[in-house]
Amino acid sequence: MHSWRRILSILALLSSAVAVPTSSSVVSAPAASPTVPYASDDPNYPLWNEDEDIIPEPIRGTLGASILGPQNIPLELQNTDNLAPPTTDSGSVPNFKWPFTLSHNRLQTGGWARQQNINDMSIATDLAGVDMRLEAGAIREMHWHNDGEWAYIISGDLRVSTVTPEGQVYVGDVSQGDLWYFPAGYPHSIQAKNTTAAGAEFLLVFDSGSFSEDSTFLLTDWLAHVPKEVIAKNFQVNISAFDEIPATELYIFPSTPPPENIESDMVIPNDTPMPYTFAMSQVNATPAPGGSYKVVDTRSFPAATTICSAEVTVEVGGMRELHWHPTEPEWTFFISGQARMTVYASSSQANTIDFQAGDIAYVPPSYGHYVENTGNSTLVFLEIFKSGLFQDISLTQWLALTPHELVKAHLGLSDAVIDSFSRVKQEVVGPTY
Template sequence: MLTFKAVFCAVLIAGYTTAAPAPASSAPTDASSTIVFSTASSAISSAFSATSSTVLASSASVAPSSGVSESGAARSSTRTSASSTGSSSPSATSSAPPASETVPYASDDPNYILWDEDSNIDPQGVRDSYGASVMGPQNVPIALQNPDLLAPPTTDQGSVQNAKWPFALSHNRLQTGGWARQQNVDVMPIAKSMAGVNMRLEVGAIRELHWHKTVEWSYVTKGSVQVSAINSDGQNYLGTAHAGDLWYFPAGVPHSLQATADDPDGAEFLLVFNDGAFSEDSTFLLTDWLAHVPKEVLAKNFKVNMSAFDHIPAQQLYIFPSAPPADNQKAVSDPQGQVPSPFVFPLSQTKATALEGGSVKVVDSTTFPIATEIAVAEVTVEPGAIRELHWHPTQDEWTYYLSGEGRVTLFASSSNARTFNYQAGDVGFVPASFGHYVENTGNTTLHFLEIFNTDRFQDISLAQWLALTPPDLVKAHLDLDDATIAALSKTKKTVVGPSDSTTS
């Protein structure tokens, strides 16, 4: 560019010395200045053409200063040569520089997980040449469970709110007959649209008659639970949810939960509510309400003597022990009849869709009609496989990990990305439209629930999107070769099986 600059400066100097400045009044244009600047324009054009030819010729043999690898330059050169041999006169497209020349190529540096919770090491905040050792005290078990927080991949950047909460860190409410612990925005502020409760009932124990301002959705992790309810039309329901089954109650529908004797230890289950600010301590409870109503009002309402309420609890029971329900128990005879749509869904009996690296079951209002505000995908990912890169267009995802070890990177746009590690009993959260994947980083099956505050499950696959986009457009963005583009799947894989191609 030195030759071009020299010519450009010389022409400008010559032009300004030849043409005197125009007076302030509106005088006719000096013809000599027009000739000078016309000559200058021609000189600049000639100089630019000559200089451009020199620069383009030299750029073919010089690697870009942005750090592009030799192999990347060679690939780009090969593709350029291949496209130019098809025609003697290059088109406007083929003569344009590749988009990748505007920024450096993405790094090939590996970003594998550095350790796991079973590693016998002293974890350090070091990845390759970045970071340094931990000199002060640290909680080693937590550091071992979260390698991508202490030594994050180099692809992480910017700021993303914490998207992991272990139920093991939640305060546990202990009762006679069971316990309950919760996750909400108080402990994970990013999860504004949903909250969760992990509850345990001993055999026969009852989560007392109650209702919520939000919907209640549940997945039974162990044992069986008998549920009872009525709707606003006075129609009642009695059913049992076994391990792997679901129940759903619309907002305001009163219900109860009781552990059966199917499992000698009772039952444990997950509850999800479609409000991140939900608190299990703010439930509308039967005993709590009656304890705060004057007894004369109770007597008047039920048309009985006040003495009938001499033994009602003075405060809420919440969870309390009782005899287990009979296996053949039937719903109370109801003149209004039974609810039109059952509140329990037998997910455990639903056949999973087998995938190349795992499986999936999807339940939403199309299969569980009463569940109009929460949908779920139950997913398994085998070792070495990955829940493919995807996003959910309009729904937040509240994730619960049932078994195995997983790794998730959230892409939040504007170059913000952060990676989290999950184990059984952890809650994850992915805001709507955030790009993400779920990678199995362990040696056993990764099993988790994707839960959404919607009536219909939706996701968009990155691979399918690219496969169904014009190939030239994909190539212009990513500089992929034809073989790679041709290999993109036009059908959604959901889970992608292990592959050795990542090492080549």
């Protein structure tokens, strides 16, 4: 009983010691505290690059331990952030990297082709790609397929052609950095010119993740499986005219280069309502603080209704800003340089992966990401989308255009910092201030 009285007496004294504010008094609110811990300041830079003469270990700060078993050192040097990931990585995002060097190559007389589709990277459900090489004069035989075909010329010069369902014809030449697009089902041809002795190499992207280059509809394959008397009846010529048609498909084969004068190669003048090639190489890049970019979609290339693209350059120390694409996946191809990308998949799932020239990345719709130049030379890559219209959301612009009090409540930033955010998209930003 006495102990309870003593407790009540102490509480009364404490109560009387608390000042009651009056209308003239000023009371300072206690400093706000976060509802969760503040984000860590631990550095998360890549720990090495592919050019270093070291034995990489999965150790970052106090985390990890050395490898006691066998190591594939060249691969581990190329994949820093897989072996020793940033501490900001969390959970597991499906693999979003595929190097073309791991694709099985199909060698032909006159060239080769290697592909990436959903069998190689299960996350890549909507787009697939093919890297193709043709020697000078060589032909990717006349064919068609169920999916739309978009192309980017990596090197060399080519002549392409197509015929529309209405019987309209288009023949066009393309060079390094240029594009073509053929809608699904449109028959077309591809031939390397002899402008250079090496011929040409080009990237093909298709608007289906399950596309297979080995399952296209080929002219020679079809006729090899039709009775010759039926072929003769169809073309209304003597059956002997088809004595030398191939018994199997040609796919890629050598031939005489096309004439330099494109008009002399045309059966009739082009009469399609729009061109199926686009001279992206002649488009001036839009400068950005950390590099530059070109966007080509149906606003500039109307024929390309299902695939659009951006060609991005990032200077040393710069990065493609934090962003996402609202409704379409991004199929990324790295042309030169070294990069790393963190993909945020919601639900505390985020992984970081490193990329080199010839690698492919795939980012599903709305996944937040950036692309950082981690090398010592200019980074160049393509962003390709299953859409006629290029769209992205910039994190910086979103925060800059949102009421400041909301941003401050989320991130604890000052008005001065928020005021410094760009209200227009930067696309490519420079090194850290």
